[in-house]
Amino acid sequence: MSFQKTPMKLPIYLDHHATTPVDPRVLEAMQPYWTQECGNPASGHVFGWKAKQAVEKARAQIAQLLAGAREEEIFFTSGATESNNTALKGAAERYAERGGHLITVATEHKAVLDVCHYLETRGFTVTYLPVDALGRLNLQDLEKAITDKTFLISVMHANNEVGVIHPLAEIGRIAKEREILFHVDAAQSAGKIPLNVEAWGIDLLSLSAHKLYGPKGVGVLYVRQNKPHVRLSPLLHGGGHEHGLRSGTLNVPGIVGLGKACEIAGAEMPEESRCVRALRDRLEKGLKQNLDRIYVNGDAENRLPHNLNISFAYVESESLLMAINESIAVSSGSACTDGSADTSHVLKALRVPPERLHTALRFGIGRFNTAEEIDFVIQKVTETVRKLRAMSPLYEAAQKGGDRRGFH
Numbered sequence: 168m169s170f171q172k173t174p175m176k177l178p179i180y181l182d183h184h185a186t187t188p189v190d191p192r193v194l195e196a197m198q199p200y201w202t203q204e205c206g207n208p209a210s211g212h213v214f215g216w217k218a219k220q221a222v223e224k225a226r227a228q229i230a231q232l233l234a235g236a237r238e239e240e241i242f243f244t245s246g247a248t249e250s251n252n253t254a255l256k257g258a259a260e261r262y263a264e265r266g267g268h269l270i271t272v273a274t275e276h277k278a279v280l281d282v283c284h285y286l287e288t289r290g291f292t293v294t295y296l297p298v299d300a301l302g303r304l305n306l307q308d309l310e311k312a313i314t315d316k317t318f319l320i321s322v323m324h325a326n327n328e329v330g331v332i333h334p335l336a337e338i339g340r341i342a343k344e345r346e347i348l349f350h351v352d353a354a355q356s357a358g359k360i361p362l363n364v365e366a367w368g369i370d371l372l373s374l375s376a377h378k379l380y381g382p383k384g385v386g387v388l389y390v391r392q393n394k395p396h397v398r399l400s401p402l403l404h405g406g407g408h409e410h411g412l413r414s415g416t417l418n419v420p421g422i423v424g425l426g427k428a429c430e431i432a433g434a435e436m437p438e439e440s441r442c443v444r445a446l447r448d449r450l451e452k453g454l455k456q457n458l459d460r461i462y463v464n465g466d467a468e469n470r471l472p473h474n475l476n477i478s479f480a481y482v483e484s485e486s487l488l489m490a491i492n493e494s495i496a497v498s499s500g501s502a503c504t505d506g507s508a509d510t511s512h513v514l515k516a517l518r519v520p521p522e523r524l525h526t527a528l529r530f531g532i533g534r535f536n537t538a539e540e541i542d543f544v545i546q547k548v549t550e551t552v553r554k555l556r557a558m559s560p561l562y563e564a565a566q567k568g569g570d571r572r573g574f575h
């Protein structure tokens with residue numbers, strides 16, 4: 168890769184599903200827009216024009232990453248949470264006459280599930296599709312769930328805990344046949360794996376800059392403008408920015424950063440994906456060589472190249488996290504419920520055995536991680552798991568051949 172890898176420093180950041188560091192090239196692109204290029208893109212003078220030009224350049228960079236998207240289909244928001252809210256609530260209001268039914272998946276992010284729960288309190292009905300033990304969706308379940316009242320199908324591209332990738336092309340085809348809007352939460356996949364809104368029949372798509380080495384607090388909602396021309400009610404009313412869909416002065420530095428982040432991600436995706444996959448596989452292999460009774464959660468085939476969600480039987484994830492957190496930053500599930508220690512709704516939906524439910528760690532490898540760091544992590548996690556298991560009477564009993572429940 169074109170940048171210099173930094174020497175190993177502790178703690179090691181391996182929580183790239185929660186957020187990513189801003190790429191130095193992104194920071195550099197943003198720099199002028201905090202100070203000398205201070206214009207409001209809505210202003211009719213040279214400062215405003217230059218800001219508007221920068222915003223439009225970003226729109227083009229983002230549209231390019233989404234393949235088949237046009238610039239006028241890119242709407243800026245504060246992040247994927249807002250994009251998901253706008254997509255679901257905005258469509259619910261405009262398409263309610265269709266009968267008020269929407270379909271989503273049990274393993275979606277809270278920024279979709281909680282919006283669905285809210286919509287249920289407003290009289291809408293929601294089907295939460297189950298997944299199998301590997302986190303995969305059954306397309307026949309989807310087809311069976313569709314009724315003539317269904318106005319929207321919302322399925323994430325890749326899961327933020329287990330990294331499972333859903334078959335968007337097939338889902339899009341089903342949605343198109345039934346003339347149902349198709350929304351995709353692509354916060355985890357955008358910039359990591361290829362996306363194609365045109366080929367896959369996506370009508371609405373959410374992404375977030377801080378998940379792809381851009382700044383926090385800026386995101387995009389892609390809204391199809393042609394076949395069909397999707398119409399959404401806005402959440403925010405005001406100056407009529409973004410064609411009335413999202414009022415409020417545009418976050419110019421953030422938008423410039425998101426544009427640059429998309430450009431870099433698009434250009435370097437094949438190479439970067441090879442690098443992070445190699446590190447992920449090195450980590451998985453190293454841990455499996457050293458430790459018995461560890462289990463990868465989610466589909467081993469169709470998953471994000473940088474994701475490894477792994478259960479260490481007989482070791483509570485909270486104890487393991489506590490024991491390693493001075494040197495390694497990972498998480499036991501998603502960071503998206505604000506640090507709460509609730510059990511993962513994703514692992515529950517996969518119906519993993521209880522011994523695996525409370526013993527999972529999610530590793531998220533990133534652009535700037537190195538093989539040296541991964542080797543340190545293998546070493547540290549191995550030592551810690553062995554130490555914690557040495558204090559576990561259950562593990563000892565299992566070693567003597569007693570307990571094989573759910574550990575195959």
Ligand SMILES: *Cc1c(COP(=O)(O)O)cnc(C)c1O
Nearest residue numbers: 246247248276278327354355375
């Ligand atoms: C991070 C994330 C979000 C929320 O994005 P924000 O920009 O932080 O609001 C939504 N969905 C998924 C799948 C995510 O990973």
